[in-house]
Amino acid sequence: MKKFLNTPETYVADSLAGLAAAHLTLTVVRGDTGDPGEGAPFVRRTAPTRPGKVALVSGGGSGHEPLHGGFVGVGMLDAACPGEVFTSPVPGQLLAATRAVDAGAGVVLVVKNYTGDVLNFQMGAELAAEEAGIAVETVLVDDDVAVQDSTWTAGRRGTGATVFVEKIAGALAERGAELAAVADMGRRVNAYARSFAVALTACTTPANGRPGFLLPDDEMEVGVGIHGEPGRRRAKLATAAEVAELALDAILAEPVFAQTGGGGADAADVIVMVNGLGATPLAELYILFHEVSRLLAGRGVTIVRSLVGNYVTSLDMAGASFTLCRVDDEMLELWDAPVNTPALRWGM
Structure with missing residues (x-):
């Protein structure tokens, strides 16, 4: 194996440190929730969420960069939770990120359909609702037509459509749409x-x-x-x-x-x-x-x-x-809306 790394154990932490150093619009935060996974990092916009704006949070195992941290920014995600390589983020990590970016209008969680992601995001959503009183909606991405069930999931896997969901639903949230409308748009994109x-x-x-x-x-x-x-x-x-x-x-x-x-x-x-x-x-x-x-x-x-x-x-x-x-006219208009993230940037 030839890779640019310090140690395998610090691979994700060192990568996140570099992401934050390269993009001052992003901040890497270590959650402090008292739950299992306390201290697990997440990436958020450096600027606080605009009051009344629906926030979008996604995440998953590291190793898929720029997904998801590279899509944090204006017009897309408010925060992303990276797990270890090919490993789901943990519920406490998701709770910390959801708390950090909620601005009173609720949070949409964008989840790729992998068993670990689905279970941990579900627990994170329940913690956010029960412990923090945050309204949460979940959008499940299951766009891969190759196989119905695989090593990692029941049902179709979530892959490339995650980018489309985060961009189009993120643009709608940026415009001030309500929680249910943003979640419905995400589900609509996934369906298409x-x-x-x-x-x-x-x-x-x-x-x-x-x-x-x-x-x-x-x-x-x-x-x-x-x-x-x-x-x-x-x-x-x-x-x-x-x-x-x-x-x-x-x-x-x-x-x-x-x-x-x-x-x-x-x-x-x-x-x-x-x-x-x-x-x-x-x-x-x-x-x-x-x-x-x-x-x-x-x-x-x-x-x-x-x-x-x-x-x-x-x-x-x-x-x-x-x-x-x-896409229809509305979805295309939202796709064209301004976005400013490390991996996607136009109209700004």
């Missing part, structure tokens, strides 16, 4: 977004020091999860055009994209994200996006906005994920 990923290599966690699985040079993992979980199948290495087509076939088969009665994609406006899993060159992501744009044009689907780059990674995994989110 689907993802699929392909890996060429496994990732190596700092604590383990070796790849999570081995792939022969001429094979790829089709439908991989962001922790390196197995996908639908192993397959022979394919061209970029073939990879894009198999991902889009899986995504566009979903009812939200399919015509009534089946038979392919209906005319639709979509935001597309071609996301690197950590070790894929940007040039290759653009090759994949070119193929996606060509294929979607042939199916009557219009790309109205796009992201190409590293947004939801898996440490040093070579691979890519594809996320499509069908």
Whole structure:
């Protein structure tokens, strides 16, 4: 294993210290709640939450950067709770973050559908309601169409659509919408977004020091999860055009994209994200996006906005994920609203 680190034990803490040092709009706070997980860190906006604004809190295991700390800022999250690498944040940590950013209008928790995340966020929400009297709504992200159940979760995994939920719901919260409206928007985005990923290599966690699985040079993992979980199948290495087509076939088969009665994609406006899993060159992501744009044009689907780059990674995994989110005028307007975070910034 070759990594830029001090020790595996301080990997997350040192990374968070660097995040805060690089971005003065962010502060790393150590929770002090008296609960298990006391002292576990969270990232919040340095500026206090505007009175009466609904706050958004998300989080999950570290190793997926810039998710989630890189999306803390104006127009997106108010706080993010990082766990250890590929490990859920703990309830006390979530309680501390929720308390810190609540400004009287309540808090929306954005949770990826992994068993540990779901259980700990649920306990954190209950603590916030019972001990602090904070109104909490939860948005569950389960956009991965590759598998129904996996090593890490019951039901579909939460992956790339998390970025879309945090951006669009975050913009609505920034405008002063009420708690229920912000949560409903987050659920609406999740309902209209689907993802699929392909890996060429496994990732190596700092604590383990070796790849999570081995792939022969001429094979790829089709439908991989962001922790390196197995996908639908192993397959022979394919061209970029073939990879894009198999991902889009899986995504566009979903009812939200399919015509009534089946038979392919209906005319639709979509935001597309071609996301690197950590070790894929940007040039290759653009090759994949070119193929996606060509294929979607042939199916009557219009790309109205796009992201190409590293947004939801898996440490040093070579691979890519594809996320499509069908949007209406309101969702697109919220997507275009100003945002100022380390990983997304426009309109400011």
